[in-house]
Amino acid sequence: METFLLHAQEAEALELAGRIRIPSGTKLPADWQGRVVIHWGAAHDELPGQPALQPLKAILRAQKRARREELLSLHGIKTAATHIAQGEQPVFTHKFKVAVFHLQTLAVYEKKEPLLAAAPSVRLMRQQQLAAAAYREVAPELAGFYVRRASREAVKAVYALGLDYGLVTIGILPGGHTLVLDVDPVPKLNGRLTELFAQAIDRYDAALTKELRRRERVxxxxxxxxxxxxxxxxxxxxxxxxxxxxxxxxxxxxxxxxxxxxxxxxxxxxxxxxxxxxxxxxxxxxxxxxxxxxxxxxxxxxxxxxxxxxxxxxxxxxxxxxxxxxxxxxxxxxxxxxxxxxxxxxxxxxxxxxxxxxxxxxxxxxxxxxxxxxxxxxxxxxxxxxxxxxxxxxxxxxxxxxxxxxxxxxxxxxxxxxxxxxxxxxxxxxxxxxxxxxxxxxxxxxxxxxxxxxxxxxxxxxxxxxxxxxxxxxxxxxxxxxxxxx
Structure with a gap:
């Protein structure tokens, strides 16, 4: 195994550890001969000079909303901050939560939000009601234009923040523009997401092992x-x-x-x-x-x-x-x-x-x-x-x-x-x-x-x-x- 899952015994990390093939724990073994450490959470120490997924510095930076939106804007990724700064409260036709691990979308969850043309107070009340509505997973074969766009923006946002995985919230404006609303670098995992992340971690380890053995020129x-x-x-x-x-x-x-x-x-x-x-x-x-x-x-x-x-x-x-x-x-x-x-x-x-x-x-x-x-x-x-x-x-x-x-x-x-x-x-x-x-x-x-x-x-x-x-x-x-x- 070329990877190690390093954590601080968070509930999600322990659940993941029970489903992956690679070794895991709260401390890197002294005799470990692998290549990449995968961090889960930011409650443990970073290992200087050790190749890693999800650097702790990037996690802490992404958890600060203003810093996160500033950095996304630098990379040309749109957020709600610009609209709010102009005195506009964005209204969305769709919202998505996109689970990303290492340049790939693992799952997309959608919540449709119909346009509300009533008075502001009525809109606010109905938006609060809609906020409680559940997100539903979109089957890959049913992924339409906005699902694909949300997936692309989510992968870009994770990479731009220096992260390697996360749960990204995307909003689609009535004109079709896509905004990144949130990036959670330590996502809460349900049973479905735990299994998807576990499979992705094992795929990553297998691909890394194969790449390290590559001898032919690109x-x-x-x-x-x-x-x-x-x-x-x-x-x-x-x-x-x-x-x-x-x-x-x-x-x-x-x-x-x-x-x-x-x-x-x-x-x-x-x-x-x-x-x-x-x-x-x-x-x-x-x-x-x-x-x-x-x-x-x-x-x-x-x-x-x-x-x-x-x-x-x-x-x-x-x-x-x-x-x-x-x-x-x-x-x-x-x-x-x-x-x-x-x-x-x-x-x-x-x-x-x-x-x-x-x-x-x-x-x-x-x-x-x-x-x-x-x-x-x-x-x-x-x-x-x-x-x-x-x-x-x-x-x-x-x-x-x-x-x-x-x-x-x-x-x-x-x-x-x-x-x-x-x-x-x-x-x-x-x-x-x-x-x-x-x-x-x-x-x-x-x-x-x-x-x-x-x-x-x-x-x-x-x-x-x-x-x-x-x-x-x-x-x-x-x-x-x-x-x-x-």
């Missing part, structure tokens, strides 16, 4: 986006030239009212376990894009927000590895955080709605995509560096334990793009990376990336990326090869 894929801009400075929608499918396609932005537009071009190169090969595959898909985008006068722009209202992503796909919070937090700290130092002046415009820490999406093939990064297509050098760093982290994240983003001031600096504050943090991050034995195997692209980051040389989001990639009308294959071999 398989990387990517679907970075770019934007087309006319000589007159107008955005030209990519669906004028591209379809939604294929190695080069267009991607959507959903506007208010659920209206969908297709302005973004997206590259979908062949995956590879070798970042160098994946970078070459990217250049090949760009050549395909050049043949499809027949108007050569259109500039290709990358970054985070090269034109207002058009956020771009540099999603990286991972497979052959386990999607887990330890890996996500390593990617946040050792990849997303350093990239802040070379982002352009407009890149941060996509945060926090896009680019939130730990943003992921499961994929049908069994892997996942990490969605936090802006588009990193500015040059082959940057792309190769980002992909090499992603590969290094994914294969060695257990050797990268530092979590500066566990501190709220560092999170705030990330979201506002404060390069001055983060420079010293990133310097230490890179020292840890360079201390890995595997670093020397890919030292050339990593050292080029390190030099760029330490110099804080920002990319220009209004620069046509075709020049750096030697794409028509700037094409010369030999020039690309020469640059790529630097």
């Amino acid at each position: 398989m990387l894929g990517a679907d970075p986006e770019f934007l087309l801009l006319s000589p007159q400075g107008k955005v030209v929608y990519a669906d004028r030239f591209l379809t939604r499918e294929g190695a080069v396609g267009c991607d959507a932005i959903v506007l208010s009212g659920h209206r969908v537009i297709l302005p973004l071009a997206e590259l979908r190169p062949q995956p590879s376990a070798d970042p160098r090969v994946l970078t070459r595959n990217l250049q090949e898909t760009m050549q395909l894009a050049a043949r499809a985008i027949t108007d050569e006068s259109l500039a290709w722009l990358s970054g985070g927000m090269p034109a207002g209202g058009y956020p771009l992503g540099g999603h990286i796909h991972f497979s052959r590895c386990w999607l887990n919070a330890h890996l996500l937090r390593a990617l946040d700290n050792y990849l997303a955080l350093p990239l802040i130092l070379i982002e352009g002046a407009t890149t941060g415009g996509r945060r926090p709605r896009y680019g939130s820490l730990g943003d992921f999406r499961r994929k049908p093939h069994g892997g996942f995509e990490y969605r936090t990064l802006p588009s990193w297509l500015q040059s082959p050098e940057i792309a190769h560096g980002v992909l090499t760093l992603a590969s290094l982290i994914a294969d060695h994240y257990w050797q990268l334990p530092w979590r500066p983003l566990a501190e709220t001031d560092i999170q705030a600096a990330y979201y506002r793009g404060d390069k001055t504050m983060l420079k010293g943090v990133v310097s230490r991050i890179w020292n840890e990376l360079s201390g890995l034995k595997a670093y020397s195997l890919a030292a050339a692209p990593l050292e080029r990336m390190r030099s760029r980051i330490e110099s804080m040389t920002s990319w220009n989001e209004r620069e046509d990326i075709r020049k750096a990639w030697k794409i028509t009308p700037y094409s010369r294959k030999e020039a690309f090869e020469e640059q790529f071999m630097l």
